[in-house]
Amino acid sequence: MKIAVLLSGGVDSSVALRLLQQQGHDVTAFYLKIWLQDEFSFLGDCPWEEDLEFARAVCEQAGVKLEVLPLQDEYWAKVVSYTIAEIKAGRTPNPDMYCNRLIKFGDFYDKIDPMYEKVASGHYGMIEEKDGKHLLKISPDPIKDQTYFLAYVTPPQLKRALFPLGHYDKKQIRQFAKEFDLPNQIRKDSQGICFLGKIKFNDFVKFHLGEIKGDIINIDESKKVGEHQGYYYFTIGQRQGIKLHGGPWYVVKKDHINNIIYISRNKELLEVKRDSFYVRNINWIAGEPTDKKELRLKLRHGPRFYNCRLDLLNELDGFVKIEGFDRGIAPGQFAVFYDGEYCLGGGSIENEIPVGSERKLVDADVK
RNA sequence: UGCCGAGUCGUCUAACGGUAGGACAGCGGCCUUUGGAGCCGUAUGCGGAGGUUCGAAUCCUCCCUCGGCAG
Numbered sequence: 157m158k159i160a161v162l163l164s165g166g167v168d169s170s171v172a173l174r175l176l177q178q179q180g181h182d183v184t185a186f187y188l189k190i191w192l193q194d195e196f197s198f199l200g201d202c203p204w205e206e207d208l209e210f211a212r213a214v215c216e217q218a219g220v221k222l223e224v225l226p227l228q229d230e231y232w233a234k235v236v237s238y239t240i241a242e243i244k245a246g247r248t249p250n251p252d253m254y255c256n257r258l259i260k261f262g263d264f265y266d267k268i269d270p271m272y273e274k275v276a277s278g279h280y281g282m283i284e285e286k287d288g289k290h291l292l293k294i295s296p297d298p299i300k301d302q303t304y305f306l307a308y309v310t311p312p313q314l315k316r317a318l319f320p321l322g323h324y325d326k327k328q329i330r331q332f333a334k335e336f337d338l339p340n341q342i343r344k345d346s347q348g349i350c351f352l353g354k355i356k357f358n359d360f361v362k363f364h365l366g367e368i369k370g371d372i373i374n375i376d377e378s379k380k381v382g383e384h385q386g387y388y389y390f391t392i393g394q395r396q397g398i399k400l401h402g403g404p405w406y407v408v409k410k411d412h413i414n415n416i417i418y419i420s421r422n423k424e425l426l427e428v429k430r431d432s433f434y435v436r437n438i439n440w441i442a443g444e445p446t447d448k449k450e451l452r453l454k455l456r457h458g459p460r461f462y463n464c465r466l467d468l469l470n471e472l473d474g475f476v477k478i479e480g481f482d483r484g485i486a487p488g489q490f491a492v493f494y495d496g497e498y499c500l501g502g503g504s505i506e507n508e509i510p511v512g513s514e515r516k517l518v519d520a521d522v523k
Numbered sequence: 524u525g526c527c528g529a530g531u532c533g534u535c536u537a538a539c540g541g542u543a544g545g546a547c548a549g550c551g552g553c554c555u556u557u558g559g560a561g562c563c564g565u566a567u568g569c570g571g572a573g574g575u576u577c578g579a580a581u582c583c584u585c586c587c588u589c590g591g592c593a594g
């Protein structure tokens with residue numbers, strides 16, 4: 157089979173490449189340039205160069221052709237601009253989610269030769285075909301499982317995708333890397349937003365939005381207790397950076413219009429009230445909404461599942477009530493639903509769904 | 524500068540005359556392909572000068588500073 161492999165220079169995608177090659181497939185590696193080097197060249201670090209070097213070394217060792225695909229413009233237009241717009245709107249974006257849907261499994265799909273039957277990546281997640289539908293199943297490695305970030309890829313995208321690492325855990329992948337004697341076998345796992353590299357998220361924000369002094373208000377006493385440098389440096393549930401003693405303080409509310417952030421250390425407020433939200437524009441992996449209401453849920457990448465109840469308002473929007481509470485439920489983040497081991501898809505978290513015909517139904521339901 | 528009270532890490536707060544500790548903030552690390560969270564580890568302080576005492580944050584004296592009553 158002719159397969160295009162997304163190669164990042166990291167261990168995972170390199171192992172994926174070798175596994176497919178070992179299985180006898182005709183593989184070609186692609187390195188996507190999405191790093192915004194122009195914008196951040198003044199900061200010095202160029203981690204993408206190191207990534208590319210490793211990608212080259214891996215391909216050379218494997219005797220596989222490597223193509224470098226510049227996608228900075230697309231990336232900027234679709235992911236970075238979205239990220240900035242969301243932050244500016246007082247929301248908390250999830251760039252990697254968009255990157256998967258719009259770049260890695262989006263523009264990249266369209267740019268390469270249709271001859272490539274499959275596009276493979278080093279993601280941890282399993283694809284299962286059932287009744288002509290492609291389903292996404294969680295990885296056996298609960299920590300590495302990346303179905304959360306894959307929940308926003310479309311059904312056609314998933315159909316063409318291939319995750320060779322899907323049924324392994326990280327330990328096994330490291331072992332494979334050793335057996336293949338990969339040049340990057342000891343590299344640390346990457347972390348943080350892919351396009352930022354070593355740049356701190358706050359520096360990125362500062363570069364684009366600067367600083368605007370605003371008030372920090374203790375919501376329990378409706379009293380100003382300090383000042384901050386801009387609402388967009390904070391997100392719901394955040395603790396660090398508030399710089400106030402007497403805490404721990406957590407951000408519980410943002411007013412981006414007036415540049416105010418509200419904080420609390422009140423247990424009641426932090427724990428009891430943070431248990432429900434709306435979801436919008438749900439992407440259904442299988443192409444259609446689930447008919448189940450009691451589901452499992454991830455609010456972020458990681459091993460933690462919540463039990464929840466999902467009441468759909470229509471095919472794309474719904475209201476979610478989780479079992480327990482979570483301090484970091486922030487508009488713009490994504491809620492991803494699971495039925496057992498299967499990732500059903502997910503949508504963005506909202507405080508409310510914009511007015512529409514379905515609205516009444518919601519209010520009635522919520523009481 | 525006539526009369527009371529109070530001064531301890533950046534902040535808040537402990538320590539019978541017996542090793543100045545904690546919390547939060549900070550910093551460092553771990554974890555994590557988003558934001559966050561969480562975990563571990565750390566620097567920094569008795570307002571000053573004397574005195575009493577084997578030993579003073581603690582008792583005494585003076586000074587300084589800050590509150591308050593007095594005005």
